[in-house]
Amino acid sequence: xxxxxxxxxxxxxxxxxxxxxxxxxxxxxxxxxxxxxxxxxxxxxxxxxxxxxxxxxxxxxxxxxxxxxxxxxxxxxxxxxxxxxxxxxxxxxxxxxxxxxxxxxxxxxxxxxxxxxxxxxxxxxxxxxxxxxxxxxxxxxxxxxxxxxxxxxxxxxxxxxxxxxxxxxxxxxxxxxxxxxxxxxxxxxxxxxxxxxxxxxxxxxxxxxxxxxxxxxxxxxxxxxxxxxxxxxxxxxxxxxxxxxxxxxxxxxxxxxxxxxxxxxxxx
Amino acid sequence: xxxxxxxxxxxxxxxxxxxxxxxxxxxxxxxxxxxxxxxxxxxxxxxxxxxxxxxxxxxxxxxxxxxxxxxxxxxxxxxxxxxxxxxxxxxxxxxxxxxxxxxxxxxxxxxxxxxxxxxxxxxxxxxxxxxxxxxxxxxxxxxxxxxxxxxxxxxxxxxxxxxxxxxxxxxxxxxxxxxxxxxxxxxxxxxxxxxxxxxxxxxxxxxxxxxxxxxxxxxxxxxxxxxxxxxxxxxxxxxxxxxxxxxxxxxxxxxx
Numbered sequence: 001x002x003x004x005x006x007x008x009x010x011x012x013x014x015x016x017x018x019x020x021x022x023x024x025x026x027x028x029x030x031x032x033x034x035x036x037x038x039x040x041x042x043x044x045x046x047x048x049x050x051x052x053x054x055x056x057x058x059x060x061x062x063x064x065x066x067x068x069x070x071x072x073x074x075x076x077x078x079x080x081x082x083x084x085x086x087x088x089x090x091x092x093x094x095x096x097x098x099x100x101x102x103x104x105x106x107x108x109x110x111x112x113x114x115x116x117x118x119x120x121x122x123x124x125x126x127x128x129x130x131x132x133x134x135x136x137x138x139x140x141x142x143x144x145x146x147x148x149x150x151x152x153x154x155x156x157x158x159x160x161x162x163x164x165x166x167x168x169x170x171x172x173x174x175x176x177x178x179x180x181x182x183x184x185x186x187x188x189x190x191x192x193x194x195x196x197x198x199x200x201x202x203x204x205x206x207x208x209x210x211x212x213x214x215x216x217x218x219x220x221x222x223x224x225x226x227x228x229x230x231x232x233x234x235x236x237x238x239x240x241x242x243x244x245x246x247x248x249x250x251x252x253x254x255x256x257x258x259x260x261x262x263x264x265x266x267x268x
Numbered sequence: 269x270x271x272x273x274x275x276x277x278x279x280x281x282x283x284x285x286x287x288x289x290x291x292x293x294x295x296x297x298x299x300x301x302x303x304x305x306x307x308x309x310x311x312x313x314x315x316x317x318x319x320x321x322x323x324x325x326x327x328x329x330x331x332x333x334x335x336x337x338x339x340x341x342x343x344x345x346x347x348x349x350x351x352x353x354x355x356x357x358x359x360x361x362x363x364x365x366x367x368x369x370x371x372x373x374x375x376x377x378x379x380x381x382x383x384x385x386x387x388x389x390x391x392x393x394x395x396x397x398x399x400x401x402x403x404x405x406x407x408x409x410x411x412x413x414x415x416x417x418x419x420x421x422x423x424x425x426x427x428x429x430x431x432x433x434x435x436x437x438x439x440x441x442x443x444x445x446x447x448x449x450x451x452x453x454x455x456x457x458x459x460x461x462x463x464x465x466x467x468x469x470x471x472x473x474x475x476x477x478x479x480x481x482x483x484x485x486x487x488x489x490x491x492x493x494x495x496x497x498x499x500x501x502x503x504x505x506x507x508x509x510x511x512x513x514x515x516x517x518x519x520x521x522x523x524x
Binding site for chain 2: 163165166168169170171172173174175179183184187188190262263264265266
């Protein structure tokens with residue numbers, strides 16, 4: 001019994017499987033994507049479903065990239081996301097700390113946060129348009145709301161979950177409340193805040209696209225909405241893929257940021 | 269010798285919903301002399317950690333008081349260093365930054381902080397790991413770092429709450445010897461909580477035995493073995509007699 005186990009172990013260490021190497025997983029990822037596109041091409045060239053072929057979509061993407069529409073749309077969407085998201089995070093972090101640190105603040109703010117969290121940010125759009133007009137303000141406001149609501153809870157959870165022993169350790173070393181906040185609470189809740197930032201960015205991105213579908217004169221969502229009127233499927237696909245790729249890139253950036261900022265964490 | 273820590277009729281009662289209450293500690297009277305190393309041993313629920321937390325200022329007593337240098341304890345303070353079982357190192361700080369933490373709070377200048385920190389890091393044998401993050405250290409190394417951090421703010425008293433409780437037997441014995449060596453080089457008043465009878469006898473000049481339900485002082489066993497303590501002492505008949513005495517009073521206390 002033990003002999004077979006040792007044998008298996010040595011086999012595993014001398015000849016690692018494809019999956020145990022990072023490059024191996026990447027290779028499988030790439031193969032899966034290529035296979036998916038091939039399947040898409042196979043299905044659409046047969047005319048089985050009325051969708052554009054990958055080639056038609058790529059062609060449309062090149063056209064849009066050349067005439068600059070793709071870039072200006074992406075810039076418009078990203079601009080909205082970043083202004084709303086930055087504002088949302090900038091407000092959510094202090095409010096989250098306030099909620100975690102002061103019981104009274106928690107009592108006042110929490111019912112509002114919990115209530116508005118149950119309303120999809122998009123549902124605010126009609127109200128925002130009526131009260132704020134049709135320019136950038138309502139869109140940025142809705143994104144602000146989306147990122148604020150998801151980050152504020154995470155920050156608050158981070159503060160509440162700080163290990164009490166760490167607070168006691170700081171206290172017995174002579175730290176007052178302000179020093180405990182600055183030197184223990186803030187760094188200890190950073191991993192939670194980063195989770196909030198990640199979720200906030202995701203929901204901001206989802207919200208901007210939807211907001212542009214409803215009311216905008218530019219942006220990837222607006223482009224799709226226009227293409228829909230002309231039954232321009234390749235353009236819809238170009239916008240969708242651009243939305244996905246940009247969302248993925250943003251998420252990766254946040255993950256990288258998180259990994260460098262919270263490298264001290266003991267990860268499983 | 270003067271009295272450093274004095275527990276005066278210290279009682280801690282926890283009240284639960286309804287009429288239930290629980291006497292974690294009942295009328296503890298205990299004087300600890302300046303520079304003394306006492307260990308407190310007893311079963312779970314005997315109030316040993318409660319007593320230490322009250323002395324640390326992390327828990328307030330229901331009645332009675334703890335005097336340190338004849339001044340009642342009102343809250344935590346850097347003159348009473350605490351070492352926790354869970355190490356409680358700040359995981360985002362390196363070993364050196366952890367040791368410098370209290371000095372930073374006390375606004376020591378940078379060069380001085382560094383000098384003091386490096387001295388105590390050296391004393392606990394972590395010089396090679398001064399720039400390491402806690403996650404890269406073993407349990408024993410983490411606790412050595414915590415000891416250096418407590419020493420760095422120059423406390424008059426060290427309160428240790430089962431500091432070696434989470435370590436394996438061999439590391440534990442090594443850290444006991446190292447702690448005694450540090451204590452002999454930097455003499456402080458130590459109150460060391462443990463549930464390990466061997467550890468209690470090996471470290472202490474007096475072993476305080478406590479009993480549970482309600483938490484109370486049961487017996488004080490003086491340990492008449494000279495410092496430095498050695499491995500031979502650990503294996504000597506005198507040690508074994510003391511250990512038996514403590515063991516019996518821990519596990520077969522007279523009923524209240």
